[in-house]
Amino acid sequence: MIKTENLKLLCELSKLHLSEEELSEYSKEMSDIIALMDNIGDSDFEYNPIDMTNAVPFSELRADKIETFDNMEGIVKNGPETVENQFVVPKIVD
Amino acid sequence: MATISTLRKELDSKSISSVELTKEYLKKINEHPELGAFNTVCEEEALSLAKLADKKIANGESSPLLGIPLAIKDNICTKGITTTCSSKMLENYIPPYNATVMDKLNAQGAVVLGKTSMDEFAMGGSSQTSALAKPKNPFNLECVPGGSSGGSAAAVSGGLCAAALGSDTGGSIRQPAAFCGIVGMKPTYGTVSRFGLVAFGSSLDQIGPMANSAEDCGIILNAIAGQDIHDRTTRSHNINFNELIGKPISGMKIGIPKEFFGDGIDDEVKTAVINAAKFYEENGAELIEVSMPTLKYAVSAYYLLACAEASSNLSRYDGVKYGLRTESPESYDDLIKKSRSEGFGTEVKRRILLGTYALSSGYYDAYYKKALAVRQQCRLEHDEIFKKCDVMLTPTTPTVAYKCRDNIDDPVKMYLADICTVTANIAGIPAISVPCGIDKDGMPIGFSLSAKRFDDAKLPQFADFFEKEHMHPVANI
Numbered sequence: 001m002i003k004t005e006n007l008k009l010l011c012e013l014s015k016l017h018l019s020e021e022e023l024s025e026y027s028k029e030m031s032d033i034i035a036l037m038d039n040i041g042d043s044d045f046e047y048n049p050i051d052m053t054n055a056v057p058f059s060e061l062r063a064d065k066i067e068t069f070d071n072m073e074g075i076v077k078n079g080p081e082t083v084e085n086q087f088v089v090p091k092i093v094d
Numbered sequence: 095m096a097t098i099s100t101l102r103k104e105l106d107s108k109s110i111s112s113v114e115l116t117k118e119y120l121k122k123i124n125e126h127p128e129l130g131a132f133n134t135v136c137e138e139e140a141l142s143l144a145k146l147a148d149k150k151i152a153n154g155e156s157s158p159l160l161g162i163p164l165a166i167k168d169n170i171c172t173k174g175i176t177t178t179c180s181s182k183m184l185e186n187y188i189p190p191y192n193a194t195v196m197d198k199l200n201a202q203g204a205v206v207l208g209k210t211s212m213d214e215f216a217m218g219g220s221s222q223t224s225a226l227a228k229p230k231n232p233f234n235l236e237c238v239p240g241g242s243s244g245g246s247a248a249a250v251s252g253g254l255c256a257a258a259l260g261s262d263t264g265g266s267i268r269q270p271a272a273f274c275g276i277v278g279m280k281p282t283y284g285t286v287s288r289f290g291l292v293a294f295g296s297s298l299d300q301i302g303p304m305a306n307s308a309e310d311c312g313i314i315l316n317a318i319a320g321q322d323i324h325d326r327t328t329r330s331h332n333i334n335f336n337e338l339i340g341k342p343i344s345g346m347k348i349g350i351p352k353e354f355f356g357d358g359i360d361d362e363v364k365t366a367v368i369n370a371a372k373f374y375e376e377n378g379a380e381l382i383e384v385s386m387p388t389l390k391y392a393v394s395a396y397y398l399l400a401c402a403e404a405s406s407n408l409s410r411y412d413g414v415k416y417g418l419r420t421e422s423p424e425s426y427d428d429l430i431k432k433s434r435s436e437g438f439g440t441e442v443k444r445r446i447l448l449g450t451y452a453l454s455s456g457y458y459d460a461y462y463k464k465a466l467a468v469r470q471q472c473r474l475e476h477d478e479i480f481k482k483c484d485v486m487l488t489p490t491t492p493t494v495a496y497k498c499r500d501n502i503d504d505p506v507k508m509y510l511a512d513i514c515t516v517t518a519n520i521a522g523i524p525a526i527s528v529p530c531g532i533d534k535d536g537m538p539i540g541f542s543l544s545a546k547r548f549d550d551a552k553l554p555q556f557a558d559f560f561e562k563e564h565m566h567p568v569a570n571i
Contacts, residue, residue: 007447014405014450015412015427016443017435026447032506033397033448040394040464047467062323074173074190080419087414092426 001031095306112161116144130227131249135208143205160203165249165258168209171290180224183437193290195318210245223441232569237495240270247274257305265515268527272490272540275567278304279311283522284329287322293407295400298519308557312336338555344378349483353389366531366539367489388472396516398465405449476521480546490527494537526553
């Protein structure tokens with residue numbers, strides 16, 4: 001069973017907030033899920049970082065050049081709070 | 095159900111116009127809200143695209159998808175049209191750009207009818223984790239259409255569009271295709287650009303077609319595939335997905351992996367899939383028993399890899415530049431935490447937590463690295479199998495579509511149901527699901543064919559051969 005304290009740490013790392021009730025519910029569910037994942041420990045395969053069969057097949061890099069995006073207005077429109085093409089967030093430094 | 099190839103002939107011979115066809119589909123969409131297939135219907139835009147297509151046809155222009163009404167999964171960015179991922183987080187998000195596949199469909203003159211509902215952020219196998227429309231199975235409205243591309247499957251199966259785009263990270267095209275009695279194909283990883291596909295598991299995600307025939311899947315793939323400067327994982331290739339259709343299958347070899355026919359597979363599904371294999375054998379193909387020992391670790395490896403990637407990919411939703419923002423946050427940190435907690439649903443949170451767990455210090459080697467090792471082994475096993483055979487044949491799903499409430503509260507049961515589809519994503523190979531009958535309650539059954547990487551054209555070939563002798567089941571709506 002995943003302890004509540006460990007789940008709280010995972011929430012912190014994941015930037016999620018769970019209520020006490022949710023913590024207890026997720027604790028049980030996450031324990032069941034991790035028990036399912038545990039069977040991977042029975043496999044005796046070793047990861048070979050040099051073997052490229054595991055790699056995503058990246059094609060060649062494209063040229064590193066700046067391209068102007070023609071729909072800045074469209075980007076700003078999606079901002080929850082904007083002022084003069086800038087995104088507003090709560091004060092970070094007093 | 096009308097196929098794209100049939101509609102093409104009708105449009106080109108002017109026995110029907112694209113506007114008439116589009117109106118017909120829009121009418122059917124409006125008549126069937128109970129299917130919950132669409133999050134957004136683009137009536138005005140669709141009709142204006144249809145008018146444009148009719149003009150082009152009148153001028154003698156033609157391309158395979160010109161004037162064909164299609165539906166698009168709601169995690170594919172459509173410029174100026176909401177792309178919600180069926181999440182509260184993106185409920186009001188209007189992309190300022192098109193996904194590459196949308197640009198390619200537009201270049202062919204396809205008509206976009208709307209955006210189809212799905213599991214939230216493509217995380218699920220029922221489409222019931224959607225925070226918006228919850229699609230239902232046209233064969234039985236009490237049953238799920240599968241997921242995560244459940245809205246696309248319901249729309250095609252219910253006759254609400256000619257075909258649709260879905261996305262497949264662990265079976266999200268093939269499983270709903272099997273549940274709804276249609277054809278769905280996930281191409282080789284790297285054939286279709288993921289630019290503009292909202293990311294879930296980037297090393298596993300692929301966009302693909304869901305349609306009424308294997309040939310239609312090939313037509314759509316021919317339109318959307320190709321190397322893209324915006325997606326570095328796309329490969330240069332010249333696959334003509336339909337070039338082998340009609341070629342004989344006699345003498346070709348079909349691998350039957352014994353592990354896919356074990357106790358977890360429903361008897362009626364097993365029988366229908368074995369009968370499909372026998373059909374090929376009776377027509378000159380050779381069946382070969384093959385083995386995939388890594389299958390027993392596949393679900394764990396898939397969930398560890400996909401969730402690890404999702405936990406990273408979904409970190410972009412912080413309530414700052416787009417997406418839901420909580421009201422009155424007390425601090426910057428509070429803004430991020432509360433926005434994410436209010437915007438994401440239960441299943442998305444579960445997967446972010448699992449991914450964070452697998453990547454966290456102390457667990458990385460035991461989970462994430464082990465999953466990478468299983469992935470490596472799984473790819474090697476596939477390479478060996480495809481040295482012996484042309485395609486591999488398996489069930490697409492362990493059961494037929496289940497009732498809407500059946501698995502939703504049991505994530506472990508839900509994850510285990512992905513056993514038949516995840517290996518294709520882990521190995522990056524192409525796979526197609528084809529209808530092969532119905533169970534005693536009239537629910538569709540599907541079988542899957544897979545091939546080695548970039549051997550995609552063999553799948554429409556084999557699927558089409560089967561379809562010529564076996565009618566797809568038709569939903570009674």
